[in-house]
Amino acid sequence: MSDSFTSTARKSSTTTHVLSLADGAIHYTAIAEWQPLYEREKAIAEIFHVAYLVDHQGSTPRPLTFVFNGGPGAASAYLHMGALGPKRIAFGEQGDLLRPPVNVVDNLESWLSFTDLLFVDPVGTGFSRAVSPEKEEAKADEKPKSEKPEEKETEFWEVERDLKALGEFIQNFLSKHNRWLSPIFIAGESYGGFRVAKLARKLQQEFGVGLSGAILISPALEFSLLEGTDYNLTTWATVLPSMAGSAAHHNRAQLAGENLQTHLAAAESFARKTLIPLLAMGDALPEDERQQAYQQCANLIGLPVTLVARHGGRIGIEVFARELLRDQQRIVGLYDASITAIDPFPDRPLYEGTDPTLDGLDRLFTGAINSHLRGTLGVETNLTYHLLNFDTFKAWKFELKGGLKQGFIGAVDDLRVGMTLNPYMQVYITHGLFDLVTPYFASNHLADLMKLNPAVRPNLTIRHFQGGHMFYTWEASRHQWFGEMMQFYNRAIA
Known part of the structure; x- marks a missing residue:
C-alpha cells in the first residue's frame, strides 16, 4: 500500500469528551477522519467516519461496532444522532418533531455504555467521496466547483462494490487501530440492514473478520417483498x-x-x-x-x-x-x-x-450532524455533508448474479450462510410496529422460512417496538431497546 496519499489526506480531528451517566462517567476519544481506499496502490476513495473509543484499562478489549445507515444514499447520521452516539436529537415523547432550531442533548442511552462505536458514511454520503486520479495531488480540503457525482463515484453505487468497499474499510480500520482481537459487531438500518445481512457472510468468508453479532434495524431483506x-x-x-x-x-x-x-x-x-x-x-x-x-x-x-x-x-x-x-x-x-x-x-x-x-426529519438531522461534526468534534472541511444523497439512490445498481438478470435481489440467503459459518454469531432483527415501508411482519415471515438448524436458531432474536422506521425516536422504545441491546451484547461476548 502506498503512503503517498497521506501527504494530501484531509485533516482529521481527535478530541476527548465525557458522557455523564447516573452510574458514572464515560471518558472517550472521538476520532473524525477520512480513511482512503486503495486500488493498485492508488487512492480511489476517502471514507469519512467517526469513531468513539472509550478509555479502557481492562485486560480484554472492548466490543467494537461498525454502524451504517441505508438509502442507499443515506449517511450514518440517523443512527449517529438519533440513537447510538453520545449526543442525540431531542424528540417528543412519541417521536414528535419539535420546533426549530434542533436541540442536541447528551444521550443517556448511548451504546458507548457497552461498545465502542464507529459510524461509517459510504461513498457519496456524508463527507465521503471518490478520488479522481487527476485530483489526487490537489489541495486536500479544496471544495470542488461542482459536487455532482462523477463516473468514478458511481462505480461504488452498486451492491457488490459497496460491500467490498465496506469490507476493505473495516479491515483497514482494525489494522490501523489494532482492534483485530476485539469482539466485532455490525449494525445497519433500512438498506443498512440489507448490508448487515450480506456482510454477515462476506466479512467472514472473504475478509477474515469474525463477527460476534449482527444487528439489523428496520431492514429491507428481500426486495421482492417491497413491491x-x-x-x-x-x-x-x-x-x-x-x-x-x-x-x-x-x-x-x-x-x-x-x-x-x-x-x-x-x-x-x-x-x-x-x-x-x-x-x-x-x-x-x-x-x-x-x-x-x-x-x-x-x-x-x-x-x-x-x-x-x-x-x-x-x-x-x-x-x-x-x-x-x-x-x-x-x-x-x-x-x-x-x-x-x-x-x-x-x-x-x-x-x-x-x-x-421522511422530509420532516431532514432539518433536524442536517442541523444536528453539521453542528456536532464541525463544532463539537472540530472537523474542518468545506465539503457539503450529504445526509441523504438522491443521486446515489437513483443511480444505485441492483445487479443479480448469473446469466439471467431477472427477479429481485435479496440478503436472507447470505444471513443464513453467515449464521452457519459462525454458529456463535448472535443476530438481532428489530422494527417499528408502525413502519409501512419496511414492515415488521416481513422479517417475521422470512425468519419462519429460513430453516435454521436447531443449533443456531437460538442465536436469532426478533423484537419490535412501538414507533416507525426510526422507532428509537420514541422515548419508551429507545429505553426498552437500550436495555435489550445491553443484554444482547453481554450474551454475544459471554
Whole structure:
C-alpha cells in the first residue's frame, strides 16, 4: 500500500469528551477522519467516519461496532444522532418533531455504555467521496466547483462494490487501530440492514473478520417483498399487520382483543390464513367468502369495506396513508404511520404532498450532524455533508448474479450462510410496529422460512417496538431497546 496519499489526506480531528451517566462517567476519544481506499496502490476513495473509543484499562478489549445507515444514499447520521452516539436529537415523547432550531442533548442511552462505536458514511454520503486520479495531488480540503457525482463515484453505487468497499474499510480500520482481537459487531438500518445481512457472510468468508453479532434495524431483506402487484401475494400480507397496528393507534380499527398486541396477533393470523388464500384464489373464491374476508380486513385496518373490496384486498401503503384519516383532512406517514400531517390538497384524487416522516426529519438531522461534526468534534472541511444523497439512490445498481438478470435481489440467503459459518454469531432483527415501508411482519415471515438448524436458531432474536422506521425516536422504545441491546451484547461476548 502506498503512503503517498497521506501527504494530501484531509485533516482529521481527535478530541476527548465525557458522557455523564447516573452510574458514572464515560471518558472517550472521538476520532473524525477520512480513511482512503486503495486500488493498485492508488487512492480511489476517502471514507469519512467517526469513531468513539472509550478509555479502557481492562485486560480484554472492548466490543467494537461498525454502524451504517441505508438509502442507499443515506449517511450514518440517523443512527449517529438519533440513537447510538453520545449526543442525540431531542424528540417528543412519541417521536414528535419539535420546533426549530434542533436541540442536541447528551444521550443517556448511548451504546458507548457497552461498545465502542464507529459510524461509517459510504461513498457519496456524508463527507465521503471518490478520488479522481487527476485530483489526487490537489489541495486536500479544496471544495470542488461542482459536487455532482462523477463516473468514478458511481462505480461504488452498486451492491457488490459497496460491500467490498465496506469490507476493505473495516479491515483497514482494525489494522490501523489494532482492534483485530476485539469482539466485532455490525449494525445497519433500512438498506443498512440489507448490508448487515450480506456482510454477515462476506466479512467472514472473504475478509477474515469474525463477527460476534449482527444487528439489523428496520431492514429491507428481500426486495421482492417491497413491491406489490396483481400477481404476487406475500407483499400485501406482510404489510397488513403494520396497517392494523397503525389503525389501532389512531383508534380507527375495531380492536381484535384487549390491546395492541392482541390486535396485531389477529392481523398476523388473518394475513397468513385468510388474505393469502383470498389473493391466491382470485375470482375462483365464492363471492360471499370474498366479502366476508373484505369485512374482516376493513375491521382490522380501519378503512371502509367498500374501499377494501374495490382494491380486492390489495391495500397499498399510499392508499392507506391517504385514506385512514381522510375525514380529518390528514395523512399518516409512510415510515411512521403514527405521525400525521395536514393534507395540503384534500380535494385531489391522489396525494401530492410530502411524507412527514421522511422530509420532516431532514432539518433536524442536517442541523444536528453539521453542528456536532464541525463544532463539537472540530472537523474542518468545506465539503457539503450529504445526509441523504438522491443521486446515489437513483443511480444505485441492483445487479443479480448469473446469466439471467431477472427477479429481485435479496440478503436472507447470505444471513443464513453467515449464521452457519459462525454458529456463535448472535443476530438481532428489530422494527417499528408502525413502519409501512419496511414492515415488521416481513422479517417475521422470512425468519419462519429460513430453516435454521436447531443449533443456531437460538442465536436469532426478533423484537419490535412501538414507533416507525426510526422507532428509537420514541422515548419508551429507545429505553426498552437500550436495555435489550445491553443484554444482547453481554450474551454475544459471554
